[in-house]
Amino acid sequence: MRTKQQMMMNEIQHKRKKMIDCAQKHGLTNERTIRCSQELDMLLNEYQRTFQSRPYGKKVKTSRKQILKALPNAVVNAQNKICS
Known part of the structure; x- marks a missing residue:
């Protein structure tokens, strides 16, 4: 059974x-690209x-960059090609 966290990461x-x-x-x-980016x-x-989760005013320890690193390398590499 997939957890909510796994389902969200897949999405x-x-x-x-x-x-x-x-x-x-x-x-x-x-x-279209901008709309997709905003949805992401x-x-x-x-x-x-x-x-x-964090108390009010505390910084989030896991950054967006760290979350994106958790995605498969193939997708990350594809993005790097676009941004280069």
Whole structure:
């Protein structure tokens, strides 16, 4: 059985791949790519709110960058090619 955390990570991974594919096909400034990026941001924010609980005013110890590192290397490498 998949946990909520695993399901959210899978959804983040899927959305990130979709954004990368869209950027490769339409360009980084295309409206579709930007929309995908914003949707990915919302998923990442939801993930942090759900699994990175913290008292008010305290910094989150796990950064967004660390969450993205948890995604498979193939997707990360694809993004690096786009941003280079």
